[in-house]
Amino acid sequence: MQLKDEIRMLIATGKYPPGSQLPTVRQLAVELKINANTVSKVYSELESEGVLATRQGKGTFVRDPQEIDPTAREAVLSEILDSLIIQAIALGFSVEELLSALEKRVKEKGIDG
Amino acid sequence: MQLKDEIRMLIATGKYPPGSQLPTVRQLAVELKINANTVSKVYSELESEGVLATRQGKGTFVRDPQEIDPTAREAVLSEILDSLIIQAIALGFSVEELLSALEKRVKEKGIDG
DNA sequence: AAAATTGTACTATAATACTAGTACAATAAT
C-alpha cells in the first residue's frame, strides 16, 4: 500500500491543498486500475491519521490541519519521528548528523514554510 | 513485518552493539514462534540496508557503521527523511515545527550522540 | 420526492505472503 505515500506526497506538494477534493474512489480506482474498496480503505486510513475527511455522498477532502485535534496530530508525528530516530541510529548516524541531514534535505527540496 | 523495526530498536538502544552477534535464525524463530525463513528474510533485508552482515556458518552480526558504504548509508537516510518530510507536511506541520519536534523528541528520549 | 453521486458493506475469487518441513551450502570446530 504505497498508495498512501503517493497521496500524502500529492498533498504535501500542494497538488491537493487543504479543503480540496480528492478524486472519488471510483475515479481513482479506474485511473490506477485497482479496486474501489482498496481506495476506500486507503482513504479511511488517512482519515484516521487526520489527513483526510470523507463525507458520504459528497466525497473525500483534504482536511485543514487547523481542524485536526492537536493531540492526535502530534501523536502521529511522534510516532514517525521515533521510527526515523531508531532507523537512523541503527545505521550509526549520530543525533547531530540526523538533525543536519534533515535540515539539508529540507533545503534541497525547497519546501515552503 | 514489524520484526525489522524491533531489531532496529534493539540495535539503536545498544542491546546489540556493532560487531555483536544476533540470535541465529533458528533461535529467533523458536523464540518468536515464527518461521526460520521469515527471520532469514528479515535479516537479509536489514543486510541490504547495511545494518547487518551475515556470514554463512557463523551467524548474523551488527555491522560497524564505519564499514558501511557511505553512499548507500546516506541513500537510506535520505529515503526515510523524505518519507518523514512528506508525512509531516501532509499533516500540516511546517519545516520549523518538524525540526524542533525532532530536536525535542531526541532530548526526551535521551539519546546519546 | 426523485434522481444522481459518493462512500461503504458484502460475497466470492485471485494473488500474495507466511508457515512448515526438508535438504543444501558455507564456515567453524574437532
Next chain:
DNA sequence: ATTATTGTACTAGTATTATAGTACAATTTT
C-alpha cells in the same frame, strides 16, 4: 577429514490480503 553450526533454497500447504462485482447507505442536486 569429519562433525557441528549457521544461513539459504526449495516445495507444498495455509493464511492473509487484494480484487471484482454487486448491492446498500448517505448526501446532494434537480
